Amino acid sequence: MKKKYTIWKTNIKITNTFLILYLIMLVLIIGINISIAGIGLISFQHASNFNPEKFTRNFEKHIILNNNTLAVTNEGKTLLKKSDAWLQILDENLNEKYSIYKPSNIPSNYTMFELLHNHKYDVNKNTIFIYNVKNQNEEKMYLIGFPLEKAAKHTLIVNPSEYYKLKNNLIIIFIIDVLIIVLLAYIVLARKFAAPINNIINAVDALAHGNYSKKYGETGIFKHVFFNLNSLGSVLNNSLEKRKEVEKIRNEWISSISHDLKTPLSSIKGFAEIMKNNDYNFTKKEIINYSNIIYSKSMYIQTLIDDLNLTNKLENKLIPLKLTKVDLNNFLVEIVIEILNNPNYSKYDISFIKYDADVLLDIDQDLMKRAIVNLIVNALKHNDNTVKVKISLTKTTCFNISIKDNGKGINKEDLTHIFNKYYRGTNTSSSIEGSGLGMAIAKDIIQSHNGDILVNSTKNEGTEVVIKLY
Structure with missing residues (x-):
């Protein structure tokens, strides 16, 4: 309501x-x-x-009245001719005493009634105006007439x-x-x-109540408003779908992490219970073996916790970069050597192609090393031990670090989510331990250096990850 x-x-x-x-x-x-x-x-x-009434009044000065002599000045004659007008002078008995340019159908004498009637209306298709002229001794009445097309009177x-x-x-x-x-x-x-x-x-x-799917006709004077409302609805609907997808991935990740934590904790708990049993005397070798297992599982749990902590700090920009000037050629060589010296990866084929000049950049060595190691180890762990990984450093508009393998490749549906937090690809074996945060951490680190990271992959041909540093 x-x-x-x-x-x-x-x-x-x-x-x-x-x-x-x-x-x-x-x-x-x-x-x-x-x-x-x-x-x-x-x-x-x-x-x-042109005002005929004013013309009539002013014409007085052009009439010559002297001892019964009546005449019109030359200028007056010119004005009458120019105005298509005629002049008639009457005496006190309303008889004509003088006229000029008067039409033949105009009378020469009038009664008072006729004069008043003609003044009010028209006489023989002529409109007349009446005025008087006088000197010291005498006074005469004169009429000036105009054809109807020149002047006309209308009585209301x-x-x-x-x-x-x-x-x-x-x-x-x-x-x-x-x-x-x-x-x-x-x-x-x-x-x-x-x-x-x-x-x-x-x-x-x-939209305020979450109905993003409804569409409106984009017509009329508000068609641009409806277009924007439809666009906003589409954006919000896509955002909602993405949130649902992220929520689903997060829940799956929590389930996976719970399993990953539960497995080492079960081992730790099991060996700890055995070792506290007073009814059994352990040999030194058994104690060392059980202790190594407990330590290994503890370190794995520690790694998961560290990854969670690191991704949270990177996401909220809580880690200040400790920038130092580093030669990228030497930096990458040291990373490759360190990985090959690890017994788990010593038999893999890893090569590096240097850039043909010194490349000095300001980077946080620890964080950048963490990102690059994550990317290289991912290429090794998610492929067979026959995979070849080639690392190269090139320069275009920026410096490009390429990590390319000839392994299994990545499914298209996984490729769009590969940098999402908590995501584990469908190609990932259940036997491979990990937090699902490695790629997200690598991307956050590179972007914190104002860089970018791209992935291209073809199924059964291999994957290339390119880091762009400016």
Whole structure:
């Protein structure tokens, strides 16, 4: 219930936000249109530069009135011609006293009613404007007429009560329009935005509850969001599968280590019980033999514990590197000699190809030796005693230490896990003791030196491990 309320509340917030933006945009558009219309009207008025009523008033200065002499200046005649206008001067009885450019269908005398009618409307397709001219002694009325295409008058008769009705109706129509816009905004925005966002909320909620397998259609304006949600789901799902796999490997490793610890402990316990038996007198040779077995098994347990401790410290970067400058050629030669001097590996075929120049690098000798010995011994222990191991040092963009054998090779399914902690490959014989941490320790050591380690293997052809040091 709480989830549905949250989604509903989110939908309302989103829709309201977009609605407000929609109304603001509507107001802005109306305002811009009104502004454009006003600017257009002003521009029209300025562009025409002709006002017939003003023209009529100002024409007074071009009329010559002197002792009943009527005339028009040359400039006035030019203005009339240019404006397609005509002039008629009337006396006090509304009879024509003077005219120029007057059309033939314009009367020469008027009644007061005719004059008022013609001034309000038009006369024979001409629009007239009336003004007066005077001097100290006399005053005359003059008419200036324009063809309808040049100037026209339109009379608007308004009933105030009807005007207010119209005004009220317009307000009602505007309110109805706003309500329609609001309704449409809710419908359109809810479909366009609220529904996809509701799906996004559901997707995030599903991810939060561990449902990583559900996929969403990557369409609409939020298609990139759904693409990222699907990608995140895939990543989290892969991560979950890997965690399950690591957990499975860890459990198998614990079972294996428990067995590896139980076996030497059983030997130690068995021989200790025999040796504490007072009813039996042991010879010196038997005591020495039993003591060696107990010591050997104890050392094996110690090795397992040391490996666990070392991998934990390497993983948490708790071991500071004791860097010294070392010649890698001599360093690798000493490691090969030490392994061959071990009775367990003295009969193996191990060779080393030196780099043709001194290679001086800063390394932690003890840790790096541990890593390289682990890798070489792995190549020996997991193959037949006829295996040949070739170690070489080369230089490309970095120094490469290659450990290559012609042994059994590694299965593809094992190759992807070979550096995983606790992993023991399917090729590993149950008779081979080990913690399953050797390869992981080697990788951690090399990476702590800012290096890298790669493995290539082909079944029944052999394996090559390459250490890259920069």
